[in-house]
Amino acid sequence: MTSTQSRESGLAAAARLASLLDEQGYITDLRVREAMARIERHRYLPDRVWLDDDSADGGYAPLDRACEPERWWEAAYGNVPVVTQLDDGRDERLDPHWATPTSSASLPSTVAQMACAAALEVGMETLEIGPATGINLSLIAELVGQEHVVGIEIDAGLAERCRAALAATGYTNVTVVTGDGELGYTPRAKYHRIVSTASAMTIPYAWVAQSHEGGRIICPFQTTLCSQGMVALTVRDGTAAGQFCLPLRFMLLRGQRARHRFDELFTDDAWEATRVHRIDAAPALLSDWDARFAAGLRLPGVHHGQRGEGQWLASENAWAYWDDRHVYQWGPQALFDAAREAVESWEKAGKPEMTRYGLTVADSGQRFWLDEPDNLW
Ligand SMILES: C[S@@+](CC[C@H](N)C(=O)[O-])C[C@H]1O[C@@H](n2cnc3c(N)ncnc32)[C@H](O)[C@@H]1O
Structure with missing residues (x-):
């Protein structure tokens, strides 16, 4: 084998990774760098792992140590997330392209x-x-x-x-x-x-x-x-x-995994019963990550996705769908209006970045705030 693996010990590879992360500014504590240099990551990983499948439209591609020892070693000591289980380990023969990663060695x-x-x-x-x-x-x-x-x-x-x-x-x-x-x-x-x-x-x-x-x-x-x-x-x-x-x-x-119910709720009957209003152009609404983060704190349980030319929001019992001409809302919550209000509040607050928000967890539940715990979001 002429691989990196044949030339490099686990400790040398761990030291290489720790230096790289340090140089790139991820480590602010020398003890963490020294400790990372002592962890031989390859000794914790299974022989079969999955990496992001760059060649396909999302999904994961298997990587077997026996078939590609050099790539496997590079994955073990690279700054990449390495998936170690799909679909709670139910069936590894399933096409990884469609599977959900359920465990990994974190980035x-x-x-x-x-x-x-x-x-x-x-x-x-x-x-x-x-x-x-x-x-x-x-x-x-x-x-x-x-x-x-x-x-x-x-x-x-x-x-x-x-x-x-x-x-x-x-x-x-x-x-x-x-x-x-x-x-x-x-x-x-x-x-x-x-x-x-x-x-x-x-x-x-x-x-x-x-x-x-x-x-x-x-x-x-x-x-x-x-x-x-x-x-x-x-x-x-x-x-x-x-x-x-x-x-x-x-x-x-x-226990906190959540699946959206849009496909279940978006029925012909619901479509007939929607509240519709015209718009002049498709709103950017959730395209900014900070806006999306801030709106997400206000709209727990609300999912977002795309279908055809349009976008949708869905909660347990309501949905909204919009394209560049119309907004359709169905169910007890007007989800498009709620998302627009949340984004407008974020704009009025000066478009704060994620790091200006905070969280308080009490026996009575969790609440979000902006800058100060008293300034509830
Ligand atoms: C991203 S992986 C953790 C990576 C890990 N720290 C490492 O470095 O290898 C997330 C793990 O959390 C576990 N997990 C999910 N829900 C859990 C729960 N409620 N209690 C304990 N473990 C949980 C999953 O089974 C999975 O193995």
């Missing part, structure tokens, strides 16, 4: 940014939600000490694989349990840090309840309209609050 630059945001110190009790391969869990273990780390993975097969990978790489004192991380993990609470590597639309209050005073919760956040944004929350007096700080994208927590 290394994101792993680095999340670790820096978590400000992990030796001795901090830390819970990771969704450890999957164990790569991030071993990084956390490097930073806080093995005996202080618990990972909770909902998929029993992945949890088992994760335990085996950690044992094989020497992280024998890290605990991995199978369970629903939305409930936290009470036997080891309270935590100084809770790091979720699955994204949430609703931050579970259990995480707040299981955090120490002053503890931090780091979680990718998304709405049904917009899949970007990490929050870093600090826990005080039974409430967690903090701002959105990074644009990033993750798989959703299993």
